[in-house]
Amino acid sequence: MLNEFKDFIAKGNVMDMAVGIIIGAAFTAIVGSLVADIINPIIGLFMGGVDFAGLEASVGEATFTYGNFIMAVINFLIIAFVVFMLVKAVNKAKGPEPVVEAAPAGPTQEELLAEILAALKK
Template identity: 55%
Template sequence: MFELIKEFKEFISRGSVMDLAVGVIIGGAFTSIVKALVNYLINPLIGLFIGGIDFSDWVLKIGSATFRFGSFINAVINFLIIAFVIFLLVKAVNKLVNKKKVVKITPEVQLLEEIRDLLKKQN
């Protein structure tokens, strides 16, 4: 039992788990911002083009079942906005991370690399 607790403590103390926890918390907060953006800005803007109708209240009733497809449209818009923003963030981070450093190879380093390659061939 103590070994299990020790392993769990090591697992939790890894940086990647903490990064994931922070990401989930920030993602939840970001989702509420996007929902507000969609509900209070994008839906009214779309409503202007379709005659002032707020489609978030669109429903289809069949018998006693109510299908809120307007809410589904909101969820799709939320997803697309979140996915696009995440795409932009990942693209920006990749640009920063993947900048290759230009390393000027000195004659000494070049000579050492040649020696290394020759030693590899001999072995």
């Protein structure tokens, strides 16, 4: 079982995924700071000083901090856009997909059977 685990960890896909998760976590922190420290104050200027983090509504004992949800949506949209741009750049750098020509079609089943019948007749 230990050897199987070593083989699993040594596979390239697992290591690639681990690197992606670590970089993704760091990137999320950068985007979170971008939204909280730069984008939200700019939006607040145009909306009369509204701070999204402070937006909340209370119903009885429950408090709904929907401002945090708005910030999470903005974070998601920024991350999704940046990932889209990265994928687009990588695809452009790769160049066009190579054109693969179809392999010539072999004989049909009927043609093979006809050849076998001709060989048997000889």
